[in-house]
Amino acid sequence: MRRVIAQEPLTEPVLLILLSLAAEPRHGYALMKDIEQLSAGRVRLSTGTLYGALHRLLEAGWIERFDQPDTSRDKQAYRLTRTGLKSLRTELDRMKQLTRAAAARLAWKEA
Amino acid sequence: MLRAWRSLLRLYPRSHRAIYGQEMARVFEQAAQHARERGRLDYVHFLLCEIAGLLGGSAREWLRALAHKHYTPQAASSQGGALTGLESAELRIKANLRRMEYAIAHHQFQQARFFAEVDCREREELARLMKQHNGS
Numbered sequence: 001m002r003r004v005i006a007q008e009p010l011t012e013p014v015l016l017i018l019l020s021l022a023a024e025p026r027h028g029y030a031l032m033k034d035i036e037q038l039s040a041g042r043v044r045l046s047t048g049t050l051y052g053a054l055h056r057l058l059e060a061g062w063i064e065r066f067d068q069p070d071t072s073r074d075k076q077a078y079r080l081t082r083t084g085l086k087s088l089r090t091e092l093d094r095m096k097q098l099t100r101a102a103a104a105r106l107a108w109k110e111a
Numbered sequence: 112m113l114r115a116w117r118s119l120l121r122l123y124p125r126s127h128r129a130i131y132g133q134e135m136a137r138v139f140e141q142a143a144q145h146a147r148e149r150g151r152l153d154y155v156h157f158l159l160c161e162i163a164g165l166l167g168g169s170a171r172e173w174l175r176a177l178a179h180k181h182y183t184p185q186a187a188s189s190q191g192g193a194l195t196g197l198e199s200a201e202l203r204i205k206a207n208l209r210r211m212e213y214a215i216a217h218h219q220f221q222q223a224r225f226f227a228e229v230d231c232r233e234r235e236e237l238a239r240l241m242k243q244h245n246g247s
Contacts, residue, residue: 051134
């Protein structure tokens with residue numbers, strides 16, 4: 001029997017990091033800038049928050065570190081793993097289902 | 112300003128600083144430069160957020176480090192849906208090995224030695240967990 005591991009809803013910083021890396025691998029500062037753009041300026045992650053989330057994602061195996069060509073020692077890049085992509089898709093499915101249910105509920109209320 | 116920020120970085124556990132310290136400093140410098148270009152108010156807001164981020168982040172890392180120290184299989188299985196202790200320990204070992212390989216490849220021998228010590232401790236912990244798991 002396949003073991004199903006329930007996934008807790010992702011926090012916003014984690015979701016935004018995974019979304020950013022889904023497009024392409026990035027290093028720390030590029031992640032910060034892309035997340036600001038993705039959220040239309042609403043979310044600006046501090047260095048502490050960013051690296052806390054990156055640490056958790058590395059430990060969980062959802063992202064991995066690697067060397068970008070011509071990169072200095074302190075400019076490691078990150079990319080999504082297959083597990084990370086799967087977790088991102090699971091979260092997006094959950095959000096889509098919730099959005100559909102919310103829209104249906106509000107339409108019913110307005111009717 | 113970078114010096115003041117680096118002193119706050121010391122609030123983090125040594126393991127976290129060893130892995131991410133230089134990278135975090137680099138990112139902070141770039142972000143600070145960008146915030147300065149946006150204007151004084153933005154720069155002050157940026158600094159306040161950074162300080163709050165470091166204080167909160169360091170507290171979370173210490174809690175995580177303490178939680179690993181006091182881990183029990185019973186607590187892990189009661190969380191339901193979370194990784195088991197064995198899975199978690201295996202992931203930590205894999206992640207640490209990658210860091211060690213990276214450090215060796217880049218001649219960061221002090222860091223590599225640190226990761227080797229962490230590897231020893233994590234493997235002892237894994238052996239203990241496996242013994243407990245097989246015994247239960």
